Amino acid sequence: MAYWTGWMTRIGAILKSDSKGPWGNGGNGDGGESGGNGGGPRNPWQFPPEGRRRGGGSVTSLDDFLKRARRGGGGPGDTGGGGGFQAPGGRGIWLIGIGLILLVWLVFTSFHVIGPQQRGVVTMFGNYSRTLSPGIQPTLPAPINSVQKVDVEKIREDSFPQGGGENLVLTGDQNIVDLSYQVRWNVSNPQNFVFQIRNPEDTVRAVAESAMREVLAEVTLDEAIGAGRSEIEGRVAQRMQQLLNEYQAGVAIQGVAIKNSSPPSEVDEAFKKVTAAQQDAQANINQARAYAQQILAGAQGEAAEFDKIYAQYKLAPDVTRRRLYYETMEKVLAKSDKTIVEPKGVVPYLPMAQGGKANTAPATQAQGDGQ
Numbered sequence: 001m002a003y004w005t006g007w008m009t010r011i012g013a014i015l016k017s018d019s020k021g022p023w024g025n026g027g028n029g030d031g032g033e034s035g036g037n038g039g040g041p042r043n044p045w046q047f048p049p050e051g052r053r054r055g056g057g058s059v060t061s062l063d064d065f066l067k068r069a070r071r072g073g074g075g076p077g078d079t080g081g082g083g084g085f086q087a088p089g090g091r092g093i094w095l096i097g098i099g100l101i102l103l104v105w106l107v108f109t110s111f112h113v114i115g116p117q118q119r120g121v122v123t124m125f126g127n128y129s130r131t132l133s134p135g136i137q138p139t140l141p142a143p144i145n146s147v148q149k150v151d152v153e154k155i156r157e158d159s160f161p162q163g164g165g166e167n168l169v170l171t172g173d174q175n176i177v178d179l180s181y182q183v184r185w186n187v188s189n190p191q192n193f194v195f196q197i198r199n200p201e202d203t204v205r206a207v208a209e210s211a212m213r214e215v216l217a218e219v220t221l222d223e224a225i226g227a228g229r230s231e232i233e234g235r236v237a238q239r240m241q242q243l244l245n246e247y248q249a250g251v252a253i254q255g256v257a258i259k260n261s262s263p264p265s266e267v268d269e270a271f272k273k274v275t276a277a278q279q280d281a282q283a284n285i286n287q288a289r290a291y292a293q294q295i296l297a298g299a300q301g302e303a304a305e306f307d308k309i310y311a312q313y314k315l316a317p318d319v320t321r322r323r324l325y326y327e328t329m330e331k332v333l334a335k336s337d338k339t340i341v342e343p344k345g346v347v348p349y350l351p352m353a354q355g356g357k358a359n360t361a362p363a364t365q366a367q368g369d370g371q
Contacts, residue, residue, distance in 0.1 A: 105141065105142075106141050109139075109141040109142035109145075110138055110139055110140065110141045111136060111137075111138055111139075112132065112136070112137050112138075112139060112147045112149075113135075113136055114132050114133065114134045114135055114136075114137055114149065115134060115149075115151075116134045117134075117151055117152065117153040117154065118134065118149045118150060118151055118152065119131055119132065119133070119134075119149070119150050119152050119190040120132030120137060120147045120148070120149050120150075121147070121148045121149075121150060121190050121191060121194045121195075122139055122145055122146070122147050123145065123146045123147075123148070124140070124144060124145055125143070125144065126146075128191060128195060129145065131190055131191060132147065148194055150187055150190040150193060150194065151187070152186065152187045152188070152190060153186065154186060154187075155184050155185070155186050155254060156184070156185055156186060156201075156204075157182060157183070157184050158182065158183045158185075158201075158204060158205055158208060159180070159181075159182050159259075160179075160180060160181050160182070160183070160205075160208065160209065160212070161180065162205075166178050166264070166265075167179050167180055168264060169212065169213055169216050170213075170216070170217065171216050171217070171219060171220060171221045171224050172216070172217055172218050172219050172220055173220045173221055175220075175221035175263075176263070176264055177216070177221060177224045177225060177261055177262065177263060177264075178260070178261075178262050178263065178264050178265070179212070179216070179224075179258065179260070179261050180258075180259045180260040180261075181212065181233075181236075181256060181257060181258045181259055182256070182257045182259060183204070183205075183208045183240070183253070183255075183256050184253075184254040184255045184256075184257075185204055185251050185252060185253050185254055186251070186252055186254060187250060187251060187252075188250055188251060188252035189248075189250030190250065191250065192248045192249060192250030193249065193250035193251065194250075196247065196248045196249060196250065197247060197249050200249060200250075200251065203244075203247065203249060204240075204244070204249070204251060207240050207243050207244060207247075208236075208240055208256075210243070211236045211239040211240045211243065212236050212256075214239060215232055215235045215236050215239065216232065219232060221263075224261055225261045225262060225263070229258050229261060232258065233255070233256045233257060233258055234256075236256045237253050237255060237256045240253045240256070241253045309324070
């Protein structure tokens with residue numbers, strides 16, 4: 001209202017001025033050369049109103065205009081107040097500033113750059129709306145729509161125990177093992193990852209510890225620190241995925257790796273001795289098995305040889321029997337001393353000579369004694 005009042009006052013002042021004199025009709029009203037209401041000229045040293053719109057007076061008029069704008073109104077003759085004249089300039093600047101702020105706000109809250117490894121979860125007033133794919137995606141400005149970017153390809157790793165130290169776990173045979181392991185996982189469903197669980201990272205850690213203790217409670221110490229570690233890793237990963245699917249966590253387990261599995265430090269020396277004894281026992285078992293295989297192979301060879309001889313025996317029993325008798329006697333007599341019994345007497349001793357022939361010297365001497 002003050003704005004229009006100021007402008008109406010200025011227009012009225014212009015209409016009341018008289019253009020008969022060189023500087024118009026103004027003055028102090030005495031009709032003399034000093035200027036008055038009776039039509040006499042104004043003070044020649046006073047700045048004429050018309051001069052402000054002519055020639056070189058334009059610069060002075062612009063300066064005067066700017067001064068009045070900074071002061072908040074017109075000159076001494078303005079009765080409309082300076083505030084009304086200031087309003088257009090101040091309001092325009094504010095409108096331009098507000099417009100720029102709105103433009104920046106629209107640009108930065110309505111267009112979102114989603115990376116190739118990311119997905120954008122859009123919410124409308126806090127409720128799930130949709131999921132943005134990679135690229136530059138438009139949405140409604142904030143706070144109507146909000147976008148949370150989730151990296152779905154990044155492999156996250158959690159180490160247990162966190163920060164090092166001991167992590168004692170009870171096995172199925174009532175032994176304690178110091179265990180350290182690592183879990184690798186990524187986001188498979190951005191919507192569930194954002195909305196279903198309050199703290200998904202903490203939930204994954206809790207599920208990993210629970211699944212590991214559950215699996216180790218079903219195995220022995222030897223399996224936990226020995227060859228059963230790979231099977232334990234697979235069972236833990238499977239159990240974790242099952243629990244997280246039940247929670248609808250939107251998480252995929254990529255693998256579980258046991259870094260260290262050993263007895264506690266207090267009993268480590270005793271466990272080393274037990275391990276050494278177990279290794280010695282296993283070595284003895286392997287030697288016994290090798291010897292048994294050797295004996296079994298020899299027996300099988302003899303059995304195969306006997307089968308061949310039996311086949312020949314069925315073809316010619318007498319000849320085969322006689323040949324077996326001779327071969328057997330050769331084997332037996334070749335390794336023993338011989339005593340020859342003759343009708344005339346007994347030769348008590350016939351030692352073997354070199355070459356496998358009987359020594360006849362003692363026999364000759366015995367015969368001479370007998371004569």
